Structures are given as structure tokens and as C-alpha cells.
Amino acid sequence: MKKILVIHGPNLNLLGKREPEIYGTVTLKKINESLKKMAATHRVAVEFFQSDHEGEIVSKIGASVGTVDAIVINPAAYTHTSVAIRDAVAAVKVPVIEVHLSNIYSREPFRHESLVAPVAVGQISGFGQESYELGFLAALELAGAGKSGKRDAK
Numbered sequence: 388m389k390k391i392l393v394i395h396g397p398n399l400n401l402l403g404k405r406e407p408e409i410y411g412t413v414t415l416k417k418i419n420e421s422l423k424k425m426a427a428t429h430r431v432a433v434e435f436f437q438s439d440h441e442g443e444i445v446s447k448i449g450a451s452v453g454t455v456d457a458i459v460i461n462p463a464a465y466t467h468t469s470v471a472i473r474d475a476v477a478a479v480k481v482p483v484i485e486v487h488l489s490n491i492y493s494r495e496p497f498r499h500e501s502l503v504a505p506v507a508v509g510q511i512s513g514f515g516q517e518s519y520e521l522g523f524l525a526a527l528e529l530a531g532a533g534k535s536g537k538r539d540a541k
């Protein structure tokens with residue numbers, strides 16, 4: 388069975404209460420539940436990991452080699468600062484999709500640069516919960532478990 392890892396960076400555990408005018412009122416639990424349903428529909432395994440700690444996220448990405456077929460990550464504030472997370476993504480050769488709830492390009496200038504995006508397969512930004520769902524669809528494709536994978540299997 389293919390496996391997709393979903394990584395949530397710092398402060399995303401606070402979703403629902405955190406700056407709802409920017410991030411909406413959806414909780415992390417709700418986002419994970421929706422991805423869990425998508426995983427079940429496509430018969431893939433999914434693992435969720437949230438951490439406020441850069442090193443833990445780096446270690447989680449490093450441990451994904453050989454055990455995970457694609458990663459969806461919202462690096463949150465580390466998007467804009469973490470050379471270590473970028474290097475981990477570049478090192479593992481597991482396809483990575485970067486997602487953001489808000490449109491980082493319509494916000495403060497310091498959010499306009501992502502250190503992770505150049506080493507990710509792609510980035511989805513600005514669609515709220517749907518950013519994760521669109522990212523998950525992309526991960527399914529990259530893991531070979533999406534629509535085109537199913538077509539190939541027939």
C-alpha cells in the first residue's frame with residue numbers, strides 16, 4: 388500500500404482559534420479528517436505529523452526515505468526561514484508538495500519567499516483547507532495512486 392505523509396509546521400495545531408481572519412475557523416483535526424477520507428477512497432495509507440520544532444520536522448523528513456511515497460507539507464513560518472527543512476526535502480528524493488492555507492504572496496513581504504518551494508515538486512497557496520486537499524491530490528498522483536495511476540492499472 389502506498390503511503391502519504393502530511394506534515395504540519397509550527398502553530399498549525401492552533402488552527403480554528405489562530406488569526407481566523409487569515410486562516411479561517413477550520414481546525415487541524417478537520418483538515419486531517421478530510422485527508423483521511425481521501426486516503427481511504429484511494430486506498431493509500433496516510434500519516435499526520437505536527438511539530439513546532441524545526442529539528443523534529445527535519446528528522447521526520449529524513450526518516451521518510453523508503454517508507455513514504457509522497458509528502459504534503461505546510462512548513463508554516465519555517466517556509467521563510469529554514470535552510471534545514473529545505474535541505475532535508477532536497478536530500479530525500481521523496482516527492483514533496485508545499486501547501487499554505489493563506490496566499491503567502493498577498494501578505495507581508497517576508498512571507499513572499501519560500502526556501503522550500505524550489506526543491507518541492509510544486510506549491511499550492513491561498514485556498515484554505517482546499518490547499519491541503521489539492522496538495523493531497525497531487526501527492527496521490529506522485530505516489531502513483533491517483534487517477535492516472537488507476538488508469539495505468541486497467
Ligand code: DQA
Nearest residue numbers: 461462463464487488489498
Ligand atoms: C502559512 C503561511 C506562513 O507564512 C505562516 O507563517 C503560517 C501559515 C499558511 O498556511 O498560510 O504559519 O504556512
